[in-house]
Amino acid sequence: MASKTKGPPPEDYDPAAPLTDAEIKTLRPAREFFAERGIPMPVPRKVGRPRQDENKVRVTMRLDAKIVDHFKNQGPGWQTRINEVLAEKVAKSR
Known part of the structure; x- marks a missing residue:
């Protein structure tokens, strides 16, 4: 059975290489890309x-x-509980 892993990339491979002019000419808006595929x-x-x-x-x-x-x-929520106690006090005083 053949190994599915690929060897290391070639020495001159640059994953962040700038786009060439030919590659730039093939670019189009994402809307078109998705629309073509439905x-x-x-x-x-x-x-x-x-x-x-x-x-x-x-x-x-x-x-x-x-x-x-x-x-x-x-426990957690202590600030919320303080807010609830104050809200109750305000409601009772009205």
Whole structure:
């Protein structure tokens, strides 16, 4: 059985060689390439989280160490839990 692995590339092989004029003349827009093959044009995926309806505001505040420790000891999401406690307090005061 013949080996499927190829030997090392020739010494003069350059994987990042600049395109020749002949190669540049054969280039065409990606839309044409995909249309010829009946393949839909790839759409780049959106990166990151989806936008929320209600944006949050970044703040810097100083809290007692006991308060921060209490929420951090409950595990990940401690900042969200602080936000929930404050939101409850605001809702009750209305």
